[in-house]
Amino acid sequence: xxxxxxxxxxxxxxxxxxxxxxxxxxxxxxxxxxxxxxxxxxxxxxxxxxxxxxxxxxxxxxxxxxxxxxxxxxxxxxxxxxxxxxxxxxxxxxxxxxxxxx
Amino acid sequence: xxxxxxxxxxxxxxxxxxxxxxxxxxxxxxxxxxxxxxxxxxxxxxxxxxxxxxxxxxxxxxxxxxxxxxxxxxxxxxxxxxxxxxxxxxxxxxxxxxxxxxxxxxxxxxxxxxxxxxxxxxxxxxxxxxxxxxxxxxxxxxxxxxxxxxxxxxxxxxxxxxxxxxxxxxxxxxxxxxxxxxxxxxxxxxxxxxxxxxxxxxxxxxxxxxxxxxxxxxxxxxxxxxxxxxxxxxxxxxxxxxxxxxxxxxxxxxxxxxxxxxxxxxxxxxxxxxxxxxxxxxxxxxxxxxxxxxxxxxxxxxxxxxxxxxxxxxxxxxxxxxxxxxxxxxxxxxxxxxxxxxxxxxxxxxxxxxxxxxxxxxxxxxxxxxxxxxxxxxxxxxxxxxxxxxxxxxxxxxxxxxxxxxxxxxxxxxxxxxxxxxxxxxxxxxxxxxxxxxxxxxxxxxxxxxxxxxxxxxxxxxxxxxxxxxxxxxxxxxxxxxxxxxxxxxxxxxxxxxxxxxxxxxxxxxxxxxxxxxxxxxxxxxxxxxxxxxxx
Numbered sequence: 001x002x003x004x005x006x007x008x009x010x011x012x013x014x015x016x017x018x019x020x021x022x023x024x025x026x027x028x029x030x031x032x033x034x035x036x037x038x039x040x041x042x043x044x045x046x047x048x049x050x051x052x053x054x055x056x057x058x059x060x061x062x063x064x065x066x067x068x069x070x071x072x073x074x075x076x077x078x079x080x081x082x083x084x085x086x087x088x089x090x091x092x093x094x095x096x097x098x099x100x101x102x
Numbered sequence: 103x104x105x106x107x108x109x110x111x112x113x114x115x116x117x118x119x120x121x122x123x124x125x126x127x128x129x130x131x132x133x134x135x136x137x138x139x140x141x142x143x144x145x146x147x148x149x150x151x152x153x154x155x156x157x158x159x160x161x162x163x164x165x166x167x168x169x170x171x172x173x174x175x176x177x178x179x180x181x182x183x184x185x186x187x188x189x190x191x192x193x194x195x196x197x198x199x200x201x202x203x204x205x206x207x208x209x210x211x212x213x214x215x216x217x218x219x220x221x222x223x224x225x226x227x228x229x230x231x232x233x234x235x236x237x238x239x240x241x242x243x244x245x246x247x248x249x250x251x252x253x254x255x256x257x258x259x260x261x262x263x264x265x266x267x268x269x270x271x272x273x274x275x276x277x278x279x280x281x282x283x284x285x286x287x288x289x290x291x292x293x294x295x296x297x298x299x300x301x302x303x304x305x306x307x308x309x310x311x312x313x314x315x316x317x318x319x320x321x322x323x324x325x326x327x328x329x330x331x332x333x334x335x336x337x338x339x340x341x342x343x344x345x346x347x348x349x350x351x352x353x354x355x356x357x358x359x360x361x362x363x364x365x366x367x368x369x370x371x372x373x374x375x376x377x378x379x380x381x382x383x384x385x386x387x388x389x390x391x392x393x394x395x396x397x398x399x400x401x402x403x404x405x406x407x408x409x410x411x412x413x414x415x416x417x418x419x420x421x422x423x424x425x426x427x428x429x430x431x432x433x434x435x436x437x438x439x440x441x442x443x444x445x446x447x448x449x450x451x452x453x454x455x456x457x458x459x460x461x462x463x464x465x466x467x468x469x470x471x472x473x474x475x476x477x478x479x480x481x482x483x484x485x486x487x488x489x490x491x492x493x494x495x496x497x498x499x500x501x502x503x504x505x506x507x508x509x510x511x512x513x514x515x516x517x518x519x520x521x522x523x524x525x526x527x528x529x530x531x532x533x534x535x536x537x538x539x540x541x542x543x544x545x546x547x548x549x550x551x552x553x554x555x556x557x558x559x560x561x562x563x564x565x566x567x568x569x570x571x572x573x574x575x576x577x578x579x580x581x582x583x584x585x586x587x588x589x590x591x592x593x594x595x596x597x598x599x600x601x602x603x604x605x606x607x608x609x610x611x612x613x614x615x616x617x618x619x620x621x622x623x624x625x626x627x628x629x630x631x632x633x634x635x636x637x638x
Contacts, residue, residue: 079460084464
């Protein structure tokens with residue numbers, strides 16, 4: 001399966017990009033990094049830049065693997081999949097960290 | 103509050119009303135369309151599961167039409183010719199990887215005959231089932247209501263409502279970016295449902311906009327008929343013939359021998375490759391007026407390497423072999439065929455097929471969570487005594503878990519009713535609709551006594567039926583996972599795996615629902631339930 005490394009790269013970059021984007025949001029920053037202090041402006045700017053860079057970088061292996069039309073389709077779908085995976089990761093994290101209910 | 107913010111708040115309030123009521127009225131229908139559409143992505147695989155005789159290896163060697171298919175076609179039309187009929191046309195749908203069997207169709211003045219044959223020309227018994235491509239798929243695009251295109255109109259209306267719902271949903275969403283990834287499964291049900299609704303609505307928005315829009319574009323000539331009625335006197339067939347470059351001429355009435363077909367196919371392949379690219383495979387070969395002096399042969403290509411659905415028909419004279427027509431789409435048809443291809447994901451890309459399937463199911467869950475949120479909110483405001491509330495609650499239950507139950511019941515019936523029974527095709531459809539109506543009645547009766555629709559009961563039913571399907575498949579066909587793996591029957595393996603995942607998710611949902619009910623705590627985690635239920 002020669003396209004496997006490309007596909008892995010697309011999904012890994014999409015997930016990484018969405019994870020950085022999530023960290024750039026106050027709620028998830030407090031959940032994951034520092035519950036007391038919000039991220040500094042610079043940190044948020046860096047996270048967002050990283051998110052955009054990863055998201056755009058995911059386009060390259062998608063186009064290399066499948067060409068223009070199907071590649072774009074794969075890229076957009078992979079971004080959605082990455083975002084949903086990040087949402088699921090955060091939800092699982094919150095449930096695991098929560099104190100067990102009485 | 104600045105004037106601008108105030109304006110936005112006004113727009114939000116303005117759009118919330120149509121968003122809500124469109125969802126409540128058309129939500130059930132849209133869940134059906136999204137669920138069946140998702141199943142249709144894997145229709146060939148479900149077909150293999152439901153038609154065990156067609157679980158064959160993909161054809162490897164090129165198939166000779168003259169050696170294998172032509173004798174069968176002549177055999178099919180022989181009885182009609184013996185009765186004094188005249189042959190009108192042959193059609194061969196060539197086998198491919200996902201559909202490793204050929205369909206032969208023969209039209210004579212006496213009627214239609216068809217046969218299912220293997221790539222090496224062995225005739226198979228009729229499958230006695232509509233399968234996914236003959237039932238789930240038409241249910242998706244026309245609700246099986248073909249006369250007068252009624253079903254197409256209803257589905258297109260629902261699709262336009264869906265587009266409006268998606269866009270208005272984004273406008274209505276108060277904290278689009280702050281809640282971008284937020285899902286709190288342990289929050290109270292209303293909160294968790296809205297989280298899931300927002301999450302799926304926003305994150306899968308590109309796919310949902312694309313799939314809904316391209317869905318409408320596919321049936322555009324039907325739902326925007328004024329162009330066709332003005333220019334073609336309402337003759338849709340003539341319009342399609344011209345648009346997709348079909349060819350037609352009447353029979354001459356003089357007998358003449360038909361040329362061998364294989365050389366024509368070779369020529370067609372060479373012509374497709376002229377434009378560059380990979381060697382294209384043949385999808386269909388049609389012979390019109392076989393044995394007549396005016397016979398012609400139409401060859402279309404398979405589009406497994408590109409998005410468009412345009413099959414570039416090439417038409418040859420069946421007696422002289424002269425090229426009669428080479429179909430190239432005009433700009434509008436090319437755009438329409440491209441969008442149709444985007445919608446049906448027929449090209450060879452398993453990752454995208456799975457992403458389509460999952461995002462389609464996400465669409466079904468998106469709509470269902472919207473309905474459940476409305477139900478929770480209504481109950482909080484008005485109590486559940488209202489008859490209208492119970493009607494929507496029962497309908498929601500029937501169109502979500504009930505639909506999954508009916509689908510699984512049909513698949514179980516397919517494995518349990520012997521294929522030798524003449525009427526099995528109809529019986530399967532009957533089982534589907536009876537069970538579906540049954541779930542609606544059950545939900546309605548249940549709601550007279552209980553505050554909630556029978557979610558846990560339905561989840562157990564889904565788990566039981568999915569398990570029954572898997573076991574029935576093993577017992578009736580002998581295709582256990584080990585055997586399916588050894589024989590490379592990936593379609594069977596995949597459908598069984600999907601059913602197994604459904605069992606696991608449904609059991610987990612049912613247990614959680616049961617525990618929640620026993621605790622008498624927050625009533626339903628409908629979101630989780632649906633997440634599981636829709637994974638059939």
